[in-house]
Amino acid sequence: MWFECKCPSDNQALAVLWNLSLPHIAWGIWKERNNRVFRDLETPAFVVATTIHNAIKENFLHSYPSRKYDSPIPTLWEDSDTINRWQIDWNNANLVYKTNQCRQNVIWHPPPIGWIKINVEGAAKGNPGPAGCGRVAKNHFGLLVSMMALPLGTQTNHYTEASAAHFGLHMAKREGFTKVWLESVSINTVNCLSGRTDPSWIIASLIKDCRNIINELADFKILHIYREGNKVVDLLANLVVGYVATNWWSSRAAFPEKLWDLAHNVYYVNQ
Template sequence: MLGRAQVGSDEESDMWKLVWNLGGPPKLSHFVWQACKGSMAVRGELFRRHIALDDLCSCCGLEVETINHVLFECEVAKHIWDGSNFASLINGCPSVSFPRRLRWIASKVSIDEVRCILTMAWGIWFCRNKFVHDQTKVDAPSTIAGFLKLVDDYRAYSGKVFAPITTTQYACLSSSSWVPPPSGIVKVNIDAHIMEGEYVGLGVVIRDMAGVVLVAATRRIKVGWNACTSEAAAARYGMQVARRCGYNSIWLESDALNVVKAIDRPTIGYSPLFLIYDDINMLSKSFNVFVISHVKRAGNTVAHLVARCDTKDSSELVCMETIPQSILSLAVLDLQ
């Protein structure tokens, strides 16, 4: 565990600044955070907690499986590092805890190189887990190359999309795929499904920066709304669900560009549609952070599915602790 026994308070503060400001996807920072906290399920730790029968490495079976061993010292990991541009750096690392090793690496190379090294470590951890949990041997070099490309693609996109967010604001952005929200903000994807002559289904999916589905909600309303009114109602419903669940900072996303533009630049009108927009405007003021963006249908498939869910004998179905597998499976595809 990272604590005062290992680093001073200033050094610890610098460590967390490094971890959460890597400039990569949130899942990368979360992986590094887990490694620094010593909360990864390596056999050495599992054996200490009387969960595993022994503490030997799950891959080589020769040494105690610590975080450092899995990511840097195991023969599987060494094969990756020896073929990289960081071979001499990794081989020269002092044999200390992961946090101290990370600080040592950060003192030797640039932040871009640190991010690259940690991305490779993330890929090695993924390969290890595929072998341990799925009994699958993956092509490690190709897999790690994919992780590096993922981080590069994320940085290229986030550089165009994300800006510092300090107050309530609107941002009429557009994307062709689902993008995770920044730390501290949840993503609220919404969609509407019209069953002519019967009902309108409103779908809401709330996910965190790791892409984990936190809430899936469906409401059916027996009305004859057109597509624009239905999509606006879905936006309002998404904000209401987020408010009910206690989220204070949200990123609302819809595949209805006209609705996104109307919310982004409110106008005055007297039809029922504008009453919904008025509600949305009032709701937006209740959040510390409110961002809205447009996404193409391909990046909104989970909300598209949820809007079609059967609410059975009720007008609303809200899933929080137990999310249907069909929704979880579709959500995973957004992260690949």
């Protein structure tokens, strides 16, 4: 109902404006939120608003090209009636960021004695786009057993996260682990492997292979983890996006220094 009121049938250009506005505004605010939460970077509200406004304008002009030749008819972007009915005050845009939210520690915990905990994550620069995945295996002392990263070529986000779990379990079998605790940031992957949801056809073969490996293990557990507690694997996956060869680290000396230091930090997540 709200959208129908904002997009009257007598003005197709206005309907296009609103169709472009909602996703661009949501995406712009989401990016700014993530920059403030995860990177401690804050962009002034008017800059965020201007960036969103320019993106909408660019896409709008692509849908309605500018005036042709020397026609005196103005572009629809210059049509004051359409713009006035748009009713977004870009000059006074404001972003309210609540800093008094409840926060909890999100930290990696070692598995029980005799278990190996494997953290996995995928990264894709686009959907689809250049992708990679990483996995880190540690024992109950919290000591590094092995760390690997695998470039995946061009993949979707969905496929990349499932590939990360498949990669982690495949290497667990190869290394002879029998009690495996898997942690992934992908709720969808966790739900598929735990049997709560059925996988889509895109990842069905990966999930099936994962389940076959799980059935061969003496014991298995899978849980979702926030990305803040999986930061090392996140950076690891991003490290090999665009690479060709698989990267393997099995010792402290070979472990990338910045990732080793990061593995011992405490991370936070907004609740």
